[in-house]
Amino acid sequence: MNPEQEKLLSEFESFELDFEVEQILAKVKKECAHDQSIDQFAKQLEDKDRQKRAAQAEREAQVQQQCSPAITHS
DSSP: OOHHHHHHHHHHHHHHHHHHHHHHHHHHHHHSOOOHHHHHHHHHHHHHHHHHHHHHHHHHHHHHHHHSOOOOOO
């Protein structure tokens, strides 16, 4: 198989995989009813993530303050 044929085969296989994924997603969306509890759970996860990031930023600021050498002028 020449390089051009290999490239075409690779592109076709990639397209075929993408198409299969799109079909599966469409089927899942069609068969699964929208559930508000999933949205609420996702919001809770987002809120927890924001809280964790804020706490981490606060801890980093505290560490920088504690570890920064004091500047003294003689």
